[in-house]
Amino acid sequence: MFRYYLRLALLSLKRNPILSTLMVAAIGIGIGVCMTALTVYYLMSADPIPAKSSQLFAVQLDSWDPNQPVSEARPEQAPWQLTYRDAMALRESDIATHETAMYYSARIVVSENEAVPPFLAWVRLADADFFSMFGVPFLYGGPWSSEVDETARPVVVLSKRTNEQVFGGANSVGSDLQLDDQIYRVVGVLEEWNPIPKIYDVNNGPFNDTEDIFLPFSLAELASDRRSEGNTSCWKDEDITSYTGFLNSECVWIQYWAELDSPAQVREYQAFLDNYVREQQRLGRFERPLNNRLTSARDWLDVREVVRDDNRVLVSLAFMFLAVCVLNTVGLLLAKFAGKAPQISLRRALGASRGTTFAQYLVEIGLVGIAGGLLGLGLAFLGLAGVRSFEGEYSKLAHLDPVLVGAAILIALLSSLAAGLYPTWRACRIPPAAHLKTQ
Amino acid sequence: MLKMQHVSKIYRTDLVETHALRDFGVHVREGEFIAVTGPSGSGKTTFLNIAGLLETFDGGSYLLDGEDVGRLNDRRRSRVRNEKIGFIFQGFNLIPDLNVFDNVDVPLRYRGFDAAERRRRIESTLDLVGLGSRSKHIPAQLSGGQQQRVAIARALAGSPRILLADEPTGNLDSLMARQILELIEDINARGTTIVMVTHDPELARRAARSIHIIDGKVSDLEPFDPPAVAIEARASA
Amino acid sequence: MEIRPILSALLRNRTGAVLIALQIAVTLAVVINAAHIVKQRLDLIGRPTGMDVANIFEVHSFDFAGEFNYRERVRGDLELLRNMPGVRAATVMNQVPLSGGGSSSGYFREPEREGPEVAGNHFTVDEQAVDTLGVSLSAGRNFRLEEIDYMDLDNVDVDSVLVTAAFAERLFPDGDALGSTIYSGGGDPLTIIGIIEHMHGSWVDWEELDQVVLLPVYVEQDFVRYVVRTEPGRRDEVLGIVEQKLSELDRERAVRGVRSMEELAAESYRGDRMMAVLLTAVIFLLIAITALGIVGLASFSVKSRTKQIGTRRAIGASRFDIVRYFLVENWLITTGGVILGSVLAVAFNLWLVRTFELPKLDFIYIPLGILALWILGQLAVLGPARRAASIAPAIATRTV
């Protein structure tokens, strides 16, 4: 019977080519616009480390100005980053399964190879745990040992890209690499790794590329010539006249993450933070009310408002657009079924029940939905190519994946059903005798 | 075969209520050929629609083939229509998009026959109405009489127990009308009960029995009322 | 022709009309709000920056050899840059305005953070910065060559500053900024020696974008950012060879990062530009869809009313009467739609304002939108209406 309906549906679509094209176009354009907006939104708000996002916690301590909160707009919040001295203190604890302090900086890579001119590379200084916490895949070698986190040594992990640039993609573990005027030993080379959003540091461009080079955080103390290139915020009037002065200042610039595997561990770590701050309060720091926060990676993107309001506006407008397309299709279907009334009542007279009639037209509408969905996917490809042409972060935030393709088909079917239910219902209500009198 | 008692049908519109049938009673026996006559607006089509389960009625009872069909739900009604009743309309009512073969196929699809059975029935009924060679034509390529014969083939393909015809010859010239009537008589001779609405007294005379409807009621003055014995004889023949 | 019979015919067969009206309502709501956002973004992008954006670019030099002399490096490079044909001026800055990178701090009229605080986006510059950026002074004077000091990163300490008028007005509402002293936190006093008429700072999404402070200092670092302004129209020519020229001067350092200010600004406004482009596309697609919907339904109604129209013609309606019938009918439907749509548009805008802090709708958009949809509806229905008018009166006597 389904095949018969399918044949009838095709016949009926062919019978009114303009109307059919209009319907498919309406659904298709609606889906295209919707999917374009939705894809960017979906990728912006994606969880880049789904396996661990409930175990990794961003650590915040409220070390800000006693006279005003860090943000007037969100007074309940603590600064997003830590001071260097607090980060160093937290690193002493062994409550967390893994933990890492980190910041964003730059180095000049000087290759022995004359053909590769010196270049500026973006650097993340982090602890060895960073790699296992965020599931960073290695192509060669691995992270440095945790002793390096205690006693700084000049070791380096390269991104795949940097390894290709400097070593032509060969296994460079054990090789030397000059950064500025210092020689470092390569201990690991990463696989391609590009979490979107860049959850471990949304302060410095949540959609920026992963860094080119990773260095031990323990080197920070010595890096007076190459400081943080990331966001640095200070509130206190301190007479900073040296790098040491800066390291001991109240300026916040370090991101801090802890891996806590059970609620008990989270509670224990929270208590540890609170104790630490109380201790510091006795020393005259942390004059604000206790506000130490542990936020799971899952919630962090929301808290940090990584998805831009603009993208939410686009999604809401896109769905209103789809609503217009659906209304449009409802109108076209009504018109179409109105023209079919004699045939429907004839079929009813010949023994088609209401259910059969409904099924028949549902198949036709489903067909329109699928065609519209496919057209919509094509248009979404075009739309996303348009979005990608804006470059920057948008070149990463405008790709369809299987989930999105599935969503597109589903939305297409749902909208064509939404468009089709009322007209079909009306069509089925046509009494069998209504249009059989002499014409 | 078909028994209505005290059936009433009221059409309600915003302005008026029309009593299309009132206290309507009729009994059609198996194998009969009945003509229904009456002035325009008297309720003939209404009677036929109710008999064919195209419309519901307001009061009274209706037994079709011994089954009370007055209170069936839509699915059952559709089923009964499909299996027991064949329709022929004055306006042919073929589906313009479908060819002759597919038009006859429509009720068989709803019946759920397999492809071979459908083909057999379509071909044999088309042969019966003399259109075996036209099965790939679309309705617009046929004459009025041919179209009506396709409609008859469609009505017959499912081997209905009863054939309901509303002025089947109304749109045809007298020669064609006679041919169609002969076809219908032929079908009746094979045992199918026939109820035919007609304005044409000559056609009505050719039926075995005729009922006359005036103002939604069966008139007592039934012009031709052959003895019941004859009908019995015919039915058992 | 009267409206009443058309209206009552519409009301008797209202589903199609209601659908078109609803479609027009949502279309109006979306189009008005989208157009409002597009206009606002274009305004944002088109704001005057106070600078000669089209003729400015940056280029970086970084030394990696360890030992190097900053003063020699900068003196040599600047001399080369300033003498390049087509170059008008060049300076050294910590960041480029409009680029999204920069520093800001709070400034006070009193020492020790007393009194009102005003945020200022500060740049370190030399005496050619005013000419390089193309900003104009509305009062006071520019830095003198001898006022530019060399300092290291942890000890920046200057005496005089240039500030923008917007900054000056915020800190000195009485207009006595010129010559006054200001304090950045607890530091030493800074004298305002000149006022820049208008200039944008680093972050285009910052509300206080035009509160800029220029500090006369070279910060000694191995990373130097040169900002260059060329003669009008010669930017790309200079920009194309500058890397090579600087490298030739001294190969023991790297020269990179040639970017025009236009490019940097375009990146900063990327989100706004995308919003404007996407929403414009949405507006046009939506209008097209709605127009097609009207055409589709009107065509259908013409088709299903063929006999009726033929009859009307047979009893004396002119072609024009038929066209007018459809135009009036469409106008009635559209009017119903835009009335509902105006309410929707305002409600939707309120929601946008409340949820996303978007600016309030300018009410002029509503009548403009209504007018646009009226015209759109009339144009869309014209085709089907003319087809209806060409139906032959004889159709009435033919049985279908």
Ligand SMILES: Nc1ncnc2c1ncn2[C@@H]1O[C@H](COP(=O)(O)OP(=O)(O)OP(=O)(O)O)[C@@H](O)[C@H]1O
């Ligand atoms: N759908 C309807 N709504 C309202 N009244 C109806 C409807 N159908 C029929 N009627 C009324 O019911 C009465 C009987 O109509 P019916 O069609 O049965 O007459 P008929 O005997 O078939 O007439 P004709 O010989 O002209 O076909 C008429 O008065 C008619 O106006």
Ligand SMILES: [Mg+2]
């Ligand atoms: Mg009749």
